[in-house]
Each structure stands twice: as C-alpha cells, then as structure tokens.
Amino acid sequence: MERSPPPFFKQGPSANARLLFFSLFAITLLIVDSRLNALGRLREGIATVLYPVQRALLVPRDLADLGTEYLADVNRLRAENAELRRLEAANANALLQTEQLATENQQLRQLLAMRERTAIRSTVAEVLYDTRDAFSRKLVLDKGQQHGVIAGQPVIDASGVAGQITRVYPLSSEVTLVTDRGSTIPVEIRRTGERSVAFGGSQTGTIELRYLRTNADVREGDVLVTSGLDGLFPPGLPVGTVSAVETASSAFVQVRVETAARVERTRLLLILLAEPQALPAPPPEPAAESRRRRRRD
Known part of the structure; x- marks a missing residue:
C-alpha cells in the first residue's frame, strides 16, 4: 500500500525538475539575447528604474569617504599651519639676529674708527645691563680687572664721551655716565675755546654748564669737547651740543x-685703558686723614 503526503504538503514538481527547467530557460534567454538582442530594452528599463536606488545605497559610502577626506585634510592643514608657524618664528628670529648683528657690526666699525683717532690703548666692552638705582645713570660692562680695566678710566662710544669707570670687578666693571647727576667732566667750547665744567643734567640724556658768566660767548648749536685739563680724557673728544x-x-x-x-x-x-700713573690719585678717606693729622700733631 503506497503512502502519499496529504494534499496540504504537496509542493508541485520536484526540485530537480525545477532546476532543469530554469537552467534550460536561462540558457534559452542567453541565446536569444546574444543572437537577437531582445533583452536590451528590458535591461535599460530595469537599470533606469534601479538607478535612484543605487545612488541612495551609495550615499553612506560617499559620506564616509567625504568625512574621512575632510578629517585627513584638517589634520594635514593643521600640520602645515604648525610647520609654517615654526618656520615663521625661525625666520623672524634669524631676521632679528641678522639685524642685531648688522647693528653691532656697524657699531664696531664706528668704534674702530674712534680707536684710530685716539692714541690711547683701548678695549671694546659690551653693555650687560643697567644698574637698578633709578636715581643714577650707570651701566655694567663685560670687561674688568683681568682685561686691564681700572677705576677712573674714560669710556666713549663712536660719537663721543659716554662716562667713566667707577667700580671694577674681576670680570666686569661699572661705568657712570656723563648724564649722571654726580658726574663732572672738564670741557671747552670748540668755537671759542672757552673752558668750563659739565655736570650731569636734571633731565634725562642731558648735561649742564652751570656757572658760566652772563657775558660768556655761548650759543645754541655750539659743540663741547673735552679740554684734557684733568689729564684723563684726551682733549678734543666730542661731549655734546648746546x-x-x-x-x-x-x-x-x-x-x-x-x-x-x-x-x-x-x-x-670703548674703554680707554689709561695707565694707572696717569690717573689722578683718589681722595683720602676721612678716617685715614684724621689719623694722619693726629700723628702730625
């Protein structure tokens, strides 16, 4: 007695039959399409209908590529910006150093020209810093006792007299400028030859002639030079202009x-290295002077 599946489970032709049928149908379509090109219009229509769907499906991929490219460009631009800033800072630093070297070179040339005009042995010194005293005008230089510098030696620049050494250390020294209120220097008017003493002025960057008689022949624009009467500053060095x-x-x-x-x-x-015997003797200390007087008495 043969058993057959109930009607509910009947599935039509077998799988092998359906595979054979669809294979023959596909081969037939391939032959017809290759020989007669009958499915070209159908393919075009299906491609046209599916094109929006294809584009919609490609949107996430395009957005991901765009985002990746954007982030890569941002990182690249940041790196280039940082490199450009570094190069700009380096170029600015090099430019400033070049300008500074050019200025120092010009100053050295001017100092060498001034050294040739003076017969006294000299040495070039660099300004390290200003002193902290707001009521004095003093500078600290990078030359000291080991370079032959002693207290009292004159200091000039390429244009004229700058000041005088007042303190000396082994590797540095302190110069009191002519504009300091406690500074004095013997001068003469180049035009007339009249001599006087210049004092540090009350205004910044100036000096004063305080005790000239009212009939003295002095006028604006007169040039003052060192008189050389102190035996320290060489005569004829420019000091200033009235x-x-x-x-x-x-x-x-x-x-x-x-x-x-x-x-x-x-x-x-430029420090003029005057010989020690050419410098005036410093004033005696009060205590030593009083002891000498007691011994004499």
Whole structure:
C-alpha cells in the first residue's frame, strides 16, 4: 500500500525538475539575447528604474569617504599651519639676529674708527645691563680687572664721551655716565675755546654748564669737547651740543647740552685703558686723614 503526503504538503514538481527547467530557460534567454538582442530594452528599463536606488545605497559610502577626506585634510592643514608657524618664528628670529648683528657690526666699525683717532690703548666692552638705582645713570660692562680695566678710566662710544669707570670687578666693571647727576667732566667750547665744567643734567640724556658768566660767548648749536685739563680724557673728544641757554641768575647762565654719546641706543662701548700713573690719585678717606693729622700733631 503506497503512502502519499496529504494534499496540504504537496509542493508541485520536484526540485530537480525545477532546476532543469530554469537552467534550460536561462540558457534559452542567453541565446536569444546574444543572437537577437531582445533583452536590451528590458535591461535599460530595469537599470533606469534601479538607478535612484543605487545612488541612495551609495550615499553612506560617499559620506564616509567625504568625512574621512575632510578629517585627513584638517589634520594635514593643521600640520602645515604648525610647520609654517615654526618656520615663521625661525625666520623672524634669524631676521632679528641678522639685524642685531648688522647693528653691532656697524657699531664696531664706528668704534674702530674712534680707536684710530685716539692714541690711547683701548678695549671694546659690551653693555650687560643697567644698574637698578633709578636715581643714577650707570651701566655694567663685560670687561674688568683681568682685561686691564681700572677705576677712573674714560669710556666713549663712536660719537663721543659716554662716562667713566667707577667700580671694577674681576670680570666686569661699572661705568657712570656723563648724564649722571654726580658726574663732572672738564670741557671747552670748540668755537671759542672757552673752558668750563659739565655736570650731569636734571633731565634725562642731558648735561649742564652751570656757572658760566652772563657775558660768556655761548650759543645754541655750539659743540663741547673735552679740554684734557684733568689729564684723563684726551682733549678734543666730542661731549655734546648746546641745546638751550638760560639765565639762571644775574651773575651766571645755565647751559643745557645734549650729549654726543648715544648710550641709550648702543650695546658696545670703548674703554680707554689709561695707565694707572696717569690717573689722578683718589681722595683720602676721612678716617685715614684724621689719623694722619693726629700723628702730625
């Protein structure tokens, strides 16, 4: 007795029959399409209908590629920006150093020209810093006792007298500028030859002639030079130019002088290494002077 599946489970032709049928059908379509090109229009229509779907399916991929490319460009631009900033800083630093070297070279040339005009042995010193005292005008130089510097030696720049060495250390020294209120220097007016003493001025960058008589022949624009009477500063070094002549009292006139030295704008100075015996002897200390008087008495 043969058993057959109930009607509910009947599935039609067998799988092998269906595979054979569809294979023959596909081969037939391939032959017809290759010989008669009958399915070309159908393929075009299906491609046209499916094109929007294809584009929609490609949107996530395009967005991912665009985002990846954007992030890569941002990172690349950041790296290039950082490199450009580094190069800009390096170029700016090199430019500043070049300008500074050019300025120092020019100052050295001017100092060498000034050294040739003076017969005294000299040495070039660099300004390290200003002193902290706001009521004095002093600079610290990079030359000291080991370089032959002693207290009292004059200091000049390429334009004229800058000051005088007042303190000396083994590797550095301190110069008091002519504009310091406690500074004095014997001068003479180049035009007339009249001698006087210049004091540090009350205004920054100036010196003064305080005790000239009212009939003294001095006028604005006169050039002051060292007189050489102190035996320290060589005669004829430029000191400054008269900028104003004021009547201080009935007996004297006050002359304001702009200094020739440009100590505010230079880093290189020239120390005149005068011999120790040529320098004036320092004043005796009060205690030592009193002891000498007691011994004499």
